[in-house]
Amino acid sequence: MDDAHRVVRGLAGVLRTHYPNFALGLPLRPDEIPVFIYHDVTPDGLAEDLDFLRRNGYETLGLEEFLRRTRIKARHGKAVLLTFDDARPSFHACALPVLSAARARAVLFAPTYWMDGAQATSRFMTWPQLRECAQSGWVDVQSHGHRHALVFTSSHLAGFADPRSLARYHVYDWPMHRIEGRDHLGHPPCGTPVYRAAPLLSAHVRYLESEDLRRRCMEFIADRGGTDFFARKNWAAELRGFHAQAARGMPGQRQDPDELEALAASEFAQTRAAFERHLGYAPTSLAYPWMLGSHRSLELARDFGIRAAFGVALDYRLARDPRLPVRTFGRLQAEWLHALPGRGRSSILRIGARKLAGFNKTLHLAH
Numbered sequence: 001m002d003d004a005h006r007v008v009r010g011l012a013g014v015l016r017t018h019y020p021n022f023a024l025g026l027p028l029r030p031d032e033i034p035v036f037i038y039h040d041v042t043p044d045g046l047a048e049d050l051d052f053l054r055r056n057g058y059e060t061l062g063l064e065e066f067l068r069r070t071r072i073k074a075r076h077g078k079a080v081l082l083t084f085d086d087a088r089p090s091f092h093a094c095a096l097p098v099l100s101a102a103r104a105r106a107v108l109f110a111p112t113y114w115m116d117g118a119q120a121t122s123r124f125m126t127w128p129q130l131r132e133c134a135q136s137g138w139v140d141v142q143s144h145g146h147r148h149a150l151v152f153t154s155s156h157l158a159g160f161a162d163p164r165s166l167a168r169y170h171v172y173d174w175p176m177h178r179i180e181g182r183d184h185l186g187h188p189p190c191g192t193p194v195y196r197a198a199p200l201l202s203a204h205v206r207y208l209e210s211e212d213l214r215r216r217c218m219e220f221i222a223d224r225g226g227t228d229f230f231a232r233k234n235w236a237a238e239l240r241g242f243h244a245q246a247a248r249g250m251p252g253q254r255q256d257p258d259e260l261e262a263l264a265a266s267e268f269a270q271t272r273a274a275f276e277r278h279l280g281y282a283p284t285s286l287a288y289p290w291m292l293g294s295h296r297s298l299e300l301a302r303d304f305g306i307r308a309a310f311g312v313a314l315d316y317r318l319a320r321d322p323r324l325p326v327r328t329f330g331r332l333q334a335e336w337l338h339a340l341p342g343r344g345r346s347s348i349l350r351i352g353a354r355k356l357a358g359f360n361k362t363l364h365l366a367h
Helices: 002-016 043-055 063-071 089-102 127-134 163-168 211-222 226-231 235-247 257-279 295-303 313-319 334-339 348-357
Strands: 035-038 079-085 106-110 139-143 150-160 177-179 182-184 193-199 285-287 308-310 327-329
Touching: 035 334, 043 089, 043 334, 063 079, 063 139, 063 327, 089 106, 089 127, 106 127, 106 285, 127 139, 127 257, 139 257, 139 285, 150 235, 163 226, 177 211, 193 211, 211 226, 211 235, 226 235, 257 295, 313 327
Parallel strands: 035 079, 079 106, 106 139, 285 308, 308 327
Antiparallel strands: 150 193, 177 182
16 A cells, blocks of 8 residues: 555656756747756766767856856856766766766765765765865765755654665665664664655654664564565565554654754754865755755755755746745756757657656655
8 A cells, every 4th residue: 555655646746846848848948057967877878968968059067157147037058057966986986087078067966974984885975086076177066965864754654674675775765763762864674664754854843753663563573583574475464563553552752843953954064064074165055855945944054055955856846936045946857858959859758758667766665
């Protein structure tokens, strides 16, 4: 049932998405500068995109030039902004050499928690690599928040951490979970209940799960063979039944609103401190993880020196609201770059078919 709910929520997001006219096969507006998002890249794939832009006369802009031009509602010529989220190793290994060779500009958004201290892993770039990018002359390095975190927002059970889902979902697809009263990020212990969640910077409430209930679920699994339990055909139904019964005496609770706001504010304070310590400057732009944050988080972003915020395609309508505390921009996934007007333009049907084929891979366990 939760798989069906995830599909419905995913389709609802697609239906709420407002795509710019060019993505629908129409001309590009004279004052429009499309913004595209990349995550992992290959040298050949990125080189093909840059070649398409070059053949069709599109300029790749640096961040400051993009912000300057978009302040003025006038004909800009053909230009795009290329953005890369997450500071994944493929950017340093693949994208940076290709961008440099093509003399193309881009923006890299880095989630600072994941490259600091004990939590730094091979899934992300290092600070020396980020410095190299920032000093290259081709890449603007800016903030992708600190934790790139999800938080539980209700007691509605979405599923459990099991061997299959732990292998499938990225390290920050897992909401923050509590262990001995402290917040932890990344892959949770097998058997951990996972509840409905939202991005930390978008959440209006946070549900603090019962640690006792989590321990009881893990004990239930251990008593039935440990990881072998998940080989049972009906393991999910068994564990859900146990969870439903045990949860009656072990409720979670909502986090105090002031504590939640302090947690959100720490996103901006900690990422700014990390940038200043490692790169020698404070970030002035932010790509929100997942989607644009709440109005309050945009106010916090402004208070911490953020002048521009970037969301995703879902945020195109909201980004046009002049009442927002900072300038905001929607972004399209890089697959849509070839929908730009020009020679070799892809049809919306071809791009849509590719996206539909990968739709299930984009659905998250908890939101």
